[in-house]
Amino acid sequence: MLNHTSNLFLQTMFFLSHTRNDTIVDEIHNLESPWNGKDVYNKTQVQTLDNRCYGEYGCYSLKYPWTNDARTLSQFPEDPSKMKPTYCLYTRHNPTQCQPLEHQNPETIYDSFLIPSHRTYIISHGFLEDGDRPWIKELTRQLLIKEDGNVIVNNWGVGSSPPYTQAVANIRLVGYMTAVLLNTLRREVGVRTEYVHLIGHSLGAHLSGYVGNTLYTVFGLKLGRITGLDPADPYFSGTEPIVRLDPTDATFVDIVHTDAAPFVKGGLGMGEPIGHLDFYPNGGENQPGCDQGVFKFIHVEKGSIVKGLRKYLGCDHIRSYEYLTESINSRCPFIAVECDSWTNFTAGNCFNCLRNGGLSCAKFGFNAVKHRNSQLLALGKSVYNTVYDSKPFKYFLITGDKYPFCRYIYRVTVNISNSTLSQEHRGEVGKFSIEIHGTKGRTEFMSLFKEQHYEPGSEHRQVVGGAGVGHITNITLRWEHEMSMNILTWRFEPALIYVSSVLVESLEEKQTIRLCNPSNEKIITGQDAKLMECQTPHISEIQDYQDDS
Structure with a gap:
């Protein structure tokens, strides 16, 4: 937010720094124009109030479209010399x-x-x-x-x-x-x-x-x-x-x-x-x-x-x-x-x-x-x-926040369990982050979704960007619940959520893998859960961009 306020300050200074040139014609956008929609330059070497020529470098008009509602001030270029x-x-x-x-x-x-x-x-x-x-x-x-x-x-x-x-x-x-x-x-x-x-x-x-x-x-x-x-x-x-x-x-x-x-x-x-x-x-x-x-x-x-x-x-x-x-x-x-x-x-609708x-x-x-x-x-x-x-x-x-900026693209789908325990728990408020592991390394922890209430049986999907990891083998899923002044966020015991599975798709690797921990769907706030490929895998190849380099 601060940086964008600074951008506004910078751009405001740009405009405050300009002085009105005597050659500007206030109502020039109301004049008739011979403009044909194709030529940037008026080839006729005639000097007028709204047309200036620079020899071999052509002539420049201030008429429409160079002055219009989107560009109320227009000036001639300065001399080439x-x-x-x-x-x-x-x-x-x-x-x-x-x-x-x-x-x-x-x-x-x-x-x-x-x-x-x-x-x-x-x-x-x-x-x-x-x-x-x-x-x-x-x-x-x-x-x-x-x-x-x-x-x-x-x-x-x-x-x-x-x-x-x-x-x-x-x-x-x-x-x-x-x-x-x-x-x-x-x-x-x-x-x-x-x-x-x-x-x-x-x-x-x-x-x-x-x-x-x-x-x-x-x-x-x-x-x-x-x-x-x-x-x-x-x-x-x-x-x-x-x-x-x-x-x-x-x-x-x-x-x-x-x-x-x-x-x-x-x-x-x-x-x-x-x-x-x-x-x-x-x-x-x-x-x-x-x-x-x-x-x-x-x-x-x-x-x-x-x-x-x-x-x-x-x-x-x-x-x-x-x-x-x-x-x-x-x-x-x-x-x-x-x-x-x-x-x-980011919602994954174009993946x-x-x-x-x-x-x-x-x-x-x-x-x-x-x-x-x-x-x-x-x-x-x-x-x-x-x-x-x-x-x-x-x-x-998607890019990173510093060099090297390039990131690989993943679509992550988190499935909240609809088990009896999950239904009895009635869901929870919090946020997820994920770390993807593969044959060539792992990503940083990447935030998923905005903080919200996760209902039992619900599905949540988002596209994120992270380091390339090669063939995906497992993930670490992190669940966080933060208490605030809102009394509805107060808990007397550690907040928890039940996750049945996570589907991860890699655009570059053309891989889709479903991961879970069937022996324990419960994830407690502040504790990381390691999910492996599900016993009954749901794997399919997604055909992707073919490198033509």
């Missing part, structure tokens, strides 16, 4: 030494270590950042470990400064400038844009969308992939697709939502699905580990107050790039399940990867493109395009 974004190339030959690339100076391209036939990544930061951020360096390092590619860091730090409304305007121009660079790389050395993958965080996500749109509308080129990391919400939510990142900006657009709480509650990222695949770790908000106090973050950052405060204020927002970075070289599968809501996902022709589970993060490739093979291009034009696809997964 002021912003001067830089593009640093990193390869395995120069993993930490920047090689600047300049589209107006092709010699910088010829003299670089860029390999035109290899995949190219472009990383774009967000508001109040620059290209020298530690997370960008780590993301670059992981990408170069993964493959012998080209990583270009788009440093638009000057343009990302306050006010926020100006930074929002600036990414339109930086997007165009980045597209010009890509076109130059194609023309001069043969870089293929279909093998270019843009990764953008917050405002950088929408910036990446402008790159893709410019490549298509101005140069007739199609970008291969855009990964939007918690795309910024203010001034983008509720706007036309052309104003924000959308699926038409690249052949494949995947989105990671980690701070999608409503803006009034402190959320910095968008909640609406805007890609081909939209991933919602932990429901897209309230990320595990982000509810700790500010001093915990300062300690993690080795005593740095500035770094600790920054991480504390934006914890949910930055989880998006932390999750993506881990997914690049992790052996953990990072499986996500398609579902209509986080509530239904089936056989839906939609076996395509209802996808790998999260860097390997999400494998899901798209599987779908293309299974459905064919025309059907694939029809399916993804018809509705958004939302995928959910």
Whole structure:
């Protein structure tokens, strides 16, 4: 709760920091617009009150859809000579030494270590950042470990400064400038844009969308992939697709939502699905580990107050790039399940990867493109395009509260005994937690359900995330009853509950096992019960996601 209040404080400061520019037109959204719904830029080089041009970098309108009910203030981008974004190339030959690339100076391209036939990544930061951020360096390092590619860091730090409304305007121009660079790389050395993958965080996500749109509308080129990391919400939510990142900006657009709480509650990222695949770790908000106090973050950052405060204020927002970075070289599968809501996902109502022709589970993060490739093979291009034009696809997964974040997915069903003793006891109020044991280790204790009254004969089911344990062999079930000021919770003897069995299903291991302790169904509060596979087993294989790596 405290962290999300801090997010609200941070976002409020963003808006309080903006000053109204003289070029803003108050009622501009009421003017007639020639907008055709496709072009980000007005190609007519005519300067007017609501249109400004920057030579080779196009013209920019303040008319609809750039000013509307969702975006009542709109500004022109600052002059290119002021912003001067830089593009640093990193390869395995120069993993930490920047090689600047300049589209107006092709010699910088010829003299670089860029390999035109290899995949190219472009990383774009967000508001109040620059290209020298530690997370960008780590993301670059992981990408170069993964493959012998080209990583270009788009440093638009000057343009990302306050006010926020100006930074929002600036990414339109930086997007165009980045597209010009890509076109130059194609023309001069043969870089293929279909093998270019843009990764953008917050405002950088929408910036990446402008790159893709410019490549298509101005140069007739199609970008291969855009990964939007918690795309910024203010001034983008509720706007036309052309104003924000959308699926038409690249052949494949995947989105990671980690701070999608409503803006009034402190959320910095968008909640609406805007890609081909939209991933919602932990429901897209309230990320595990982000509810700790500010001093915990300062300690993690080795005593740095500035770094600790920054991480504390934006914890949910930055989880998006932390999750993506881990997914690049992790052996953990990072499986996500398609579902209509986080509530239904955690209730276990979507625990089936056989839906939609076996395509209802996808790998999260860097390997999400494998899901798209599987779908293309299974459905064919025309059907694939029809399916993804018809509705958004939302995928959910569970992470841990610290690195490594990846978790395996388990569906746990607890069956309260309906025996005579259980009926005579008439149920109990409390909560469960479970530790799953297997051939490769065990999970931590994972909380099950909210504290509630458990009736005899009732069944309770929940999806949880824990470490991978291999083939499940047994579990430890913990029951806890806590007394409070409510007289109904008072007990003169230790509280207890009768459990007949627990069904555990592992999505990744494709295993279902029923566990019990038939000689003693009673579990006393504060005491752990070890449950083994039932004597009359109820085991079935659940067909699951097939690894196509």
